[in-house]
Amino acid sequence: MNDLKERLSEIAGTPGPVTSVDAAAAIRRGRRIRRGRRAASGTLLAGLAAAVTAVAVPPGSPDGPHRTVRPAQQAAYPALLVPPAAFGRLPKGYAQTVARFEADPADYTVAAGRGDRPALELTLMESRTEPPIANLPGGKKGHWMKTAHINGHIGHWTIVPGGPGSDQVPAELRWEYQPHHWALLSVTSRALAQESTVLRIARGVTFGSRGPAAFPFRVRGVPSGLKPSQARVGTGPQASVRLASPGAPGGELGIDIVPASRKRAMVNTKTDGHAAFDSRLAHGGPTMDRNPSEAQRLVVYGVQGFDVTVQATGGPLRRLQASGGLTGLYHRVTLLGDDPARWTTTPLG
Structure with a gap:
């Protein structure tokens, strides 16, 4: 499906809004430098x-x-958006700011930030096998870099704070929170890009719908x-x-x-x-x-x-x-x- 905004921006003769790259899009198309959403x-x-x-x-x-x-x-x-997860306790000054659903392929994203500055994106995907790991910024092949324990589940760092790729995406962590359901936590703010902080945020995520x-x-x-x-x-x-x-x-x-x-x-x-x-x-x-x-x-x-x-x-x-x-x-x-x-x-x- 062609993107509606791109198609209609041609008709309007004006550029469509600049869209940020969410974590699921990064998995499907490779990471890009994050751009502001308008x-x-x-x-x-x-x-x-x-x-x-x-x-x-x-x-x-x-x-x-x-x-x-x-x-x-x-x-x-019916109700259009029923987020299946939410952030728990976040660092002082940060709050959940966005909930988003995309049908092709199906995934949900919840985002958090400080004021109007985005800082975190949590993308939830359903897949019988582990979703592919996106390429690192610059086109280098992505891979597991380090394991982590998240509420009884094994998680994997795909970008470790300070490691390869972190100059553009400060940190990224994924885990299978229930069979065939995956969570990808992308950190877009360097202020939060410490392993202990990212793990604390991941362990605080609550799964299950709180309603539409x-x-x-x-x-x-x-x-x-x-x-x-x-x-x-x-x-x-x-x-x-x-x-x-x-x-x-x-x-x-x-x-x-x-x-x-x-x-x-x-x-x-x-x-x-x-x-x-x-x-x-x-x-x-x-x-x-x-x-x-x-x-x-x-x-x-x-x-x-x-x-x-x-x-x-x-x-x-x-x-x-x-x-x-x-x-x-x-x-x-x-x-x-x-x-x-x-x-x-x-x-x-």
């Missing part, structure tokens, strides 16, 4: 319900000012039958959801919210009075040969303190047209603020 900019208008008889199209939208569309059908989706993660938004009228391919919730708050259309003709749908930024990658319209970017409209990016009816990205900036992006390709985008397209989907999103007590564990529906 979610795609976009903003959501809160409080507009899905069950309306017509969706008013904002000024500047190619849908036109007089188009009337059918109410969106309501599809039921809550999201700071709710959206109605998402097309039915899509398969969740990625879900992420982080402090800020920021959150994203990716859904894929199984089988032919395929396609994807994504929703992202992040705290509003003063730096706006590109603006070419307004939506409900807010600066916005619509990839179907003229913009200063390169000319693309992709049919705009097959891929679209809509970013709306600075609504209730958030930027929100809705984006889609292929089948999901075509199915949305009957209920107002991406603009209609945008109007069916409700922002739930920055108080986790108000968030929902079922953001889709």
Whole structure:
């Protein structure tokens, strides 16, 4: 599956957000120097319900000012993100900051940091055999370097603090915490890269679900039958959801919210009075040969303190047209603020 952000950043004519390399990605593709994560900019208008008889199209939208569309059908989706582990006691000043799920291949990641600085990532994978050891930074073959005992299980250092590879990835430790289930702890902060500290953090991890993660938004009228391919919730708050259309003709749908930024990658319209970017409209990016009816990205900036992006390709985008397209989907999103007590564990529906 092509990455939705990469595909739609081409349509937008702007670079997609820089994504950090999680531990599972390092296993699949080899380690890279960690880069800061910035979610795609976009903003959501809160409080507009899905069950309306017509969706008013904002000024500047190619849908036109007089188009009337059918109410969106309501599809039921279960909880999207149920983390199977959590960090226990962390060093002073550090806290768990992110939970993430990816479906291909299936893995979960929980991350911790100090303020907005990432420091740790714990990735959980299911495999009947031990997952391959990623290459060391620079392309050298990775291997076990040292063993460790973690709550009755044998663990293996794949990067020892101060050893080969630690100049880019300060430390990395893996263990099979139950049959065919593996944990990979990657340390990205040199301040924590001491063997005793890493082992203490690993031994403090608790396994087993504490329930589904809550999201700071709710959206109605998402097309039915899509398969969740990625879900992420982080402090800020920021959150994203990716859904894929199984089988032919395929396609994807994504929703992202992040705290509003003063730096706006590109603006070419307004939506409900807010600066916005619509990839179907003229913009200063390169000319693309992709049919705009097959891929679209809509970013709306600075609504209730958030930027929100809705984006889609292929089948999901075509199915949305009957209920107002991406603009209609945008109007069916409700922002739930920055108080986790108000968030929902079922953001889709």
